[in-house]
Amino acid sequence: MNVKPMNLLFTSSGRRGYLLDYFRSALDGRGEIHAANSDQRASSFLHADKSVVTPLIYDENYIPFLLEYSVANRIKAIIPLFDIDLPILASAKTRFAEVGTTIVVSSPAVAMICNDKLKTDSFLRSNGFNTPASFTSLADTLDALARNLIEFPLVVKPRWGMGSIGVNMAENEGELIVFYEKVRREVQRSYLKYESNVDLEHSVLIQQVLKGHEYGLDVVNDLDGNYVTTFVKKKLAMRAGETDAAITIDSDQLKSLGKKLAGALGHIGNLDVDIFVADDNVSILELNNRFGGGYPFSHLAGADIPQAILAWIRGEQPAPEWLHVRHGVTGTKDLVIRCLSD
Template sequence: MRAEDAPIVIGSAGRRLYLIDWFRTALETLGLNGRIIIAENDPTSAAASYGDEMRLLPPYTDPSYADELLRLVDEFEPKLFLSANDYELMHLHVDTNIATGLRERGIFVPGVSPAWQKGCADKLRMARMLEEIDVNTPTTVTGNELDRLLDLTGSSGEFVVKHRFGSRSSGLAVVTANRLEEAVISSARSVRRRADGADALDEVIVQPRVPGSEYGVDIVASLVDGGGLTGVFARRKLRMRAGETDKAVTVAPEPFTEAAVKIARAAELSGLIDMDIFLDDVGMASVIDINPRFGGGYPFVHLAGADVPRYYLSQIFGLTIDSTWRDYEYGVVAAKYQETRVTARGQQSDDSTRSAVEVA
């Protein structure tokens, strides 16, 4: 297969250089001389210069975004387009018909149905959708419904406050009932306002804190037959940093399989989505969040042996692989660390923003 037969596009990779590395390794393992095209709106981002080629796209909010993305597609004719940005995914799958148009051109665009994409972005809607398919999730209300929540759950224990349409734990607070109203007002002050958002308190959700330990779970469905679950990967979170799992230990996926099957089917899933789930002492799993993309927790199962990029490419190019792509070792602890790379040279500097370090 020639190199030009196997281009893939990764959009908004940002700091996730490992994702580019693992797709590159998968291409090599499968004997594909493919190119990885990076689509970013910041030419100096960590990922922008890390692929085989890079193309600048305007922000997804820019009116020219669709035209520029289609120009990229015309140039490279990629087999796969995936994005690691929640808001860009909403624009692709819900606000426009771009994702549908790409699929009609034979490009694989992993994701969920538009209805579930909306649910993943709106934590109140997501709770209701999970309840409809009989998947456990905490009672969820807006910041204007505190009395109703306390009537349902009582005032003992702790409560979780966060942005209804937020990402990476934005607006998060965990408080007792006597500080609940204060926490909701504080969270509402920092909410990312939407054009149709009338009341800031409705942009905040409140839930009783779920007992048990928190897990990250990736569920994977076929890119060819939507909704057909093919893999479940799990890790227990040991430490969080800036809303993302920073240290975790891999665990067996069985406690989460029932919920995974229901969600994959209802969401018409293709590819991978990332979920946050609490598991209590009697084994009851409660889903608290869903991200329809490669999340920050996937590296922990990949380093333990899973290989979703290889699975993606085998499906896209019609290659037969064995089931080892979903095998991973339990009990593997991994932790993230920080690296820095040069992303541009010869840039103008503003001396007024420099800070000097004096050595005594």
């Protein structure tokens, strides 16, 4: 088969060097890997053929910069790796398509449902999914506690958050009040302030702590938003809000949930889903419409979504073996130190 070369650009590539390696393997020498990040110390740059330091995501020059770079380097597809990037790039898909570049990102509406945890809560409830009780008002939370609708412990975290930034566990009312104000301050001191400024008074989310064991799903749709498959992993360890160790499992219940979720959301590409299971009760905690920290465990077990994405971009169907995992594969992450300069 004569496959045309395809240059790929990964935005906000950060420390996701392994994802660039997955796509490099999928390209099989037919194209270049480009990494873009606002911090020149991004370790992913060491995994790329070419790298570039960009303006900040919310800078007015961010999209024009990426457009110019894409044209100059014949970029066929852009794959964003950071939540904040998603709505910005989603809103610019047409502009990039006009220069021949496909952005592998869902619609702005889907991006906002996933990034805004209050919208996530509303979407899940309206589509019949279980999700923890959530509040953005301290007064409403205290009222719910007084009426025994919820109980401690409660998680206090940014409404537009990611990873473990600003996540606190309140065991009593005193801690709840302190953590609520603490998270508000932390949001304003971090890059979370950009999205949070949309509704600063309601930028803190308070949630009932879920009981049970935590699972992660990779729910995969094609580039037209059609459901393809779901991979299920039981989380064995967490670090900084990300899966650190996991085992792939076979669960008809959770795969069916993934299919239902994919149909309701209509996302593009990979949807990283956090789930808690207690007995037969399944609750969804978060949705991330990108390659999440749990995908490497699916890849380790035989999945190859990078290959599938490249096939879809070419207008082809992916090989069936790319869309399946071996069950019972246990993986753990390692720490590697990279030299940036000498």
